[in-house]
Amino acid sequence: MECVANLELGQYAGSLLKMVDIPSYLSGYVDGEGCFTVSIAPRPILRVGWEVRPSLSVSQNGDRSEVLLIMQDYFGSGTIRPDRSDKTLKWEVRSLPVLIARVIPHFETYRLLSGKQRDFEAFADVCRWMARGDHLFPGGLTKIVWRIREMNPSGKRGYKSEYILTKIAEMKA
Numbered sequence: 185m186e187c188v189a190n191l192e193l194g195q196y197a198g199s200l201l202k203m204v205d206i207p208s209y210l211s212g213y214v215d216g217e218g219c220f221t222v223s224i225a226p227r228p229i230l231r232v233g234w235e236v237r238p239s240l241s242v243s244q245n246g247d248r249s250e251v252l253l254i255m256q257d258y259f260g261s262g263t264i265r266p267d268r269s270d271k272t273l274k275w276e277v278r279s280l281p282v283l284i285a286r287v288i289p290h291f292e293t294y295r296l297l298s299g300k301q302r303d304f305e306a307f308a309d310v311c312r313w314m315a316r317g318d319h320l321f322p323g324g325l326t327k328i329v330w331r332i333r334e335m336n337p338s339g340k341r342g343y344k345s346e347y348i349l350t351k352i353a354e355m356k357a
Contacts (some may be wrong), residue, residue, distance in 0.1 A: 210258060210292035212252050213251060218242040220300070220307035222332045224325075224348055233355060234348065236319045236328055240287055240312050241276040249273045259286050303335045322352050 197231035203312075219241050244252055249264070252275040256262045262277040277287060288308045296304055310328050318324025326349060333345045 185326045189232070189295070206258060207290065210251075210255060211291060211296060213255075214242055215296040215298050215300055217244060217277050218227050218300075220245075220303045221336065221337065222307060222328070223340060223342060224329065224332075225341060226351075231320055232322055233351065235312060236297065236310070236325070237278065238278055238280065238283055238307060238314065239278045240283065240307075241274050242271065243267055243272040243274045261286065277278050280311060280314055284315050289313075306331050306335050322355055326352050 220238075221241065222236060222238045225235050225237070227235060242252065242255060252264050252273055255263060255275050257284070259277060261279060261282040262275050264273055264275045266272075267274040277283060288311060291304050292308070295301060309331055313319065313324060313328060318326055323347065329345050329348050
């Protein structure tokens, strides 16, 4: 099954935008279909040897993708691309300045109602620590790894926390 994009606001969706509390709607949508993620991957050229990448993503079937355009417009950022893993479209924001300036304040004001709120809180902590440069030092990277251990419990991890912590400890020695 191929994902067919409907990347234009139809007459119906456009008229509804005038009647809907968009910020609350988007928070609810992210609560159901979004994911706050902090991935950590080896990057030997970096001082600590690991790269920390926070992102917010939302997936949607292509025939109902109008909401992804609304999110992109509302947050003033993000890319929309096909997600070949599940044949959907994905809107994603990875820019740390945008996450700090627009995304985090939004979700602090328009809180999530599910357990995803805990993921968001960890995500927000990590983004703020990164803005201070904590991820550039072994102690800060260790703090980040410990903070994100419980995020997205049903998600896949490229590298186990224990492995990353062991590598950081070896670097300190």
